[in-house]
Amino acid sequence: MKAPERILIIRLSSLGDILHTLPAFQDLRRAFPRAHIGWLAEKRSAFLLSAVPGIDALHVIDTRPLRRAPWSLPAWRTLRRTLGAVRGESYDLCLDFQGLLKTGVLSRLSGAGRRLGFSAAMVREKPAHWFYSKALEPTGEVRHVVRLNRMLAAMTGAAETLEKVVLEEGQTDRQAIDSRLAAEQLSRFAVINPGGGWPTKRWPAKLYGRLAERIITKLDLPVVVTTGPGEEGMYEEMAAQCGSRKPVHFHVPFLQLIPLLRRARLMIGGDTGPFHLACALETPVVGIFGPTSTERNGPWTDRDKTVGLLLPCSPCYGRTCPTQNECMDIPVDDVFDAVLRRIENTDELRQMD
Secondary structure: OOOOOEEEEEOOOOHHHHHHHHHHHHHHHHHOOOOEEEEEEEOOOHHHHHHOOOOOEEEEEOOHHHHHOOOOHHHHHHHHHHHHHHHHOOOOEEEEOOOOHHHHHHHHHOOOOEEEEEOOOOOOOHHHHHHOOEEEOOOOOOOOHHHHHHHHHHOOOOOOOOOOOOOOOOHHHHHHHHHHHHHOOOOOOEEEEOOOOOHHHOOOHHHHHHHHHHHHHHOOOOEEEEOOOOOHHHHHHHHOOOOOOOOEEEOOOHHHHHHHHHHOOEEEEOOOHHHHHHHHOOOOEEEEOOOOOHHHHOOOOOOOEEEOOOOOOOOOOOOOOOOOOHHHOOOHHHHHHHHHHHHHOOOHHHHHO
């Protein structure tokens, strides 16, 4: 394949999936240092890419108005302007890392002559592959999504790099976290993120609370609980399980999690954006998994640990569950044991002694 000069990446959302695409982006950036690389992302997720160096053009699209009102002329005009800006960049190569019908269509409308994506057996919506000029075929093995994305990037001739994912801290975000940690007199701590985009991915908050109580009392390690919009009640439910030594609550914007997680000894959470941010930053993690596959969506390295229940329906990738979410009936003992095993694999235990 001829070395591309202008590359468009399509990965609209979500935050975790954008993070999963960053290693592939860095492979492309290293392989084609002089190429102009743009990224097409949804408005609600595009802010994350402001922390990623090396993106030459960020194209922001908002598909929600069209989904709500497909007949809306203003929404169609906005979409037309966005696509006009994309086509104005004269991309010669487009990579669709999402595999939806709409992203396949967007790859075609980008004007790029070469369009790469996943095969019909691998995309989430099979018609997406109709719009690619070349598709990545399945290997017959279950692979982590980070690996699959890098395989797609490798179709351009980009080799995998050994570099860490680069995410920049904003000065204001760093100062805000430093100030919060200083106010709480925290220098070493674990982070628990109890939330999740799907209800089926959430381990019960009261169990997170019992886990936090064990980490605080048995390991003498303070716990910071992070929550997103509308999740504040989860902290209250957790704190009710913790007696006199309660975890600290940080209700912070997503980008402030970058400096916070860089300073954390350990992060515990489900299959959601903050968890994958910790993986990208190489913060030690313990993942609590239910409806999604740990092989495909779990931690990025073998050093990290996951806990889950293997049921006949696993993994179902369901956002609702007819069995009252039995796959998340994971005992606190199992998760705490995973915490101990993850700590033993690092220098953290010696630092606590």
